[in-house]
Amino acid sequence: MRGTIRFGLALLLLGAGVQWWRGAPAGARLEPPPAQLSEAFPAPLETVEAPSLSSPAVGSGDQRGCLPAVSALPPGVVRKAPPPPLPLSGRLGLWVAVIDGRTLQPRRALTANPGSVFPLASTYKQAVLWAALREFDAGRLAPTERFDVTRENQSLGSYPYDGTNVRELSRRMIQWSDNTATDILHRRVGLQTVQDVADRLGLCRTRLILPTKTWWVMQSGLSATLNGTTRWPGATGSERARLAALLDADAQAYRPDFLQRKLNDYFDRRYALRDDFLVHNLSTPYEWGTLVAHEFLRPGLSRRARRWQREDMALGFGKAALRAGQAGNITMFGGKGGNGWRLLTYSGYFQTKTGQRVVYAFMQHGADQTYTMPNTRRAFAWINAAVDELIGEQKPEPPPQKEQKFRRQPQETPASGP
Template sequence: MPLPSKRRTVRGLRRLLVLLPLLGGCQRPDAAPGAHVTLRQIEPPRVQVQRDVVARDARGCLLPAPSVPKAPPPPFPLSGTLGLWVAEVDPVTLEPLRAVATNPDSVFPLASTYKQAVLWATLRAFDAGTLRPTERFDVARDNQSLGSYPFDGSNVRTLTERMIRNSDNTATDILHRRVGLQAVQDVADSLGLCHTRLILPTRDWWVAQAGLSGTFNGTSRWAGARGPERLRLATLIDADARAYRADYLQRKLDEYFDHRYDPALDLRTHNITTPYEFGTLVAHEFLRSGLSPRAQRWQRDVMALGYGKSALKVTHRQGLRAFGGKGGNGWRLLTYSGYLHTRDDRHVVYVFMQRGADQTYTMPNTRRAFAWINAAMQVVLGPPGPGAAARTGTP
């Protein structure tokens, strides 16, 4: 099988931002400038929620985010449209106990952050007995996505680890197609997340952006499609995507970003969500997954390989019992989400989203993004009191 050339120009490397893996746990970004952020030292207000967090409207859709205090401003400038949801949740009801937010109900592209939903769907298939962890897969022309890719013969466990730790697009697409396009979308649909689209493998949205999908180009119904119609169109878009070699797609995608990039197309092509909806998904993923104990261990172990733990200041305060995270980046896009269980037995989810950034390559915004996440988390969890060390066992 012909493989993409390994030679990359500087321009090509910058285009690679849509496909470069967001290396979870492989490299820590430099510490954010201005390490000490001063916030008002007040007890964060409890969210007055008059309904269960999974309450739905007449269409079966999750209701909008509850009214919560606005998140503190980002400590360092972040351009474009921003979204944030940081909440301590009740581990039984998943109700937000304390939360802050910015644009929690605005829609953003997910980029690679969506890949944790593929992991969840994969483990559901494992529990159902329709997928064996030892099943092996080869990389072929029709399933190779952009960026690096796994060796032939990789098994399911290896693919899940590469998908989360290395953000491997080919590993993701192999698993996504193996469990079924709708099975991944069902992760959102089962929770009533009506603004969340998870149905497209990675190569599909790039083929659509590059103008190579006749299905996508030929319909105005895709953005609003739901249920069987969305699955029908997604299946056709996926068939379009599998017709192209990865190196050809890369060239066409470079041309798109160089000459005719359309920010509005991001929301039509990418998988999408809102900060609040995805925070709800993350809370269920870790606290009410419905998985068997063995699958839960697999999920926790793999999600712990994702990026974010080293960037959270909470690890130096309350300390962590558990962490799971994932990030994604694209052309003017950056996303991060995560779950943490602190040593003082608090459960926190966070979702950060940026689109339309001034920077085309957004990875350097990681430090600024986590400075904001940490500032919001400090409000939600409160500052460490004089007895914090004794309560948590931290020095």
């Protein structure tokens, strides 16, 4: 068991070249959020109109600045998703939508638990990339700026060499889900700068402010700040930013090897599902699908930054698992996955040859399996079923026929006469 959590948590990734197409059977369930979360995360907020990107209320916890709930979308746009074709356990969320390229509103969507909050795991890292590119466009971050790995900034799992530059860190963050690369970039651009990715869109139930090492210090019980306050679960705006800075300072005080031992002990002995909502970055399937749509269709980036974004996000996991990709029907793709103890997440965007723009967000929490990467095939079976229902069945191309090679037969030698 301990070896499993070392691998699973230290990794917390689904790299572009890694594919897991098996999973243990379990009963499929679509459950409401745990009752313990009702105070910290109330019912989805409703508003009359979508927030302006410059609205001062966005991200402040003020209902006037929040994204309208799914129920506010025009009738007939959103329908209940089909059940998962293959069994998936735990609490499940799904948002698969065809997006209008002009308004960025869903034209058609299939969903399950769209307004329920889920831990994001490494899926959140694409927001760090987006925030970094905004800083690049503003002239505050250079792609050639270099960083060393230190005791303070090293997170769990593999990590870059000393002297790695911003451009390489961003690639490692998306392609290999490198936690240390992520934390270096996250802290470099600023904790609140990453949170602003959600706040500017009015995603009031989305938290992006915590680097990866901070999650695990909090979860293992080592954060004096978390242990000494009851204000963190419901904190928003400046209060959330202040507490996040203190939580992250706690995290940087610990060596990663010591942290890993403490984390192993936590998962072996004291794990509680509700703790995930205290320590992880969070979102809902609907809000995260909204973020992904803006990330790819209206990121507000320069041409150079947008090219950088698309190059990196194309390295994220998902295209090979989508039947549209297997059918050769994808002209543009970007995706990211994440996994942890009993949780799994996937999100992405792709455009088809006929110009259809599709976003998807899959979330699983409280799975029967502690190590969830083998659930990948089951997750994408559900995503693909929704995609097929929205844009038509995506039929994978048959494998190319192997060219048969015929060996030249030797000519018969006439019998010689006497």
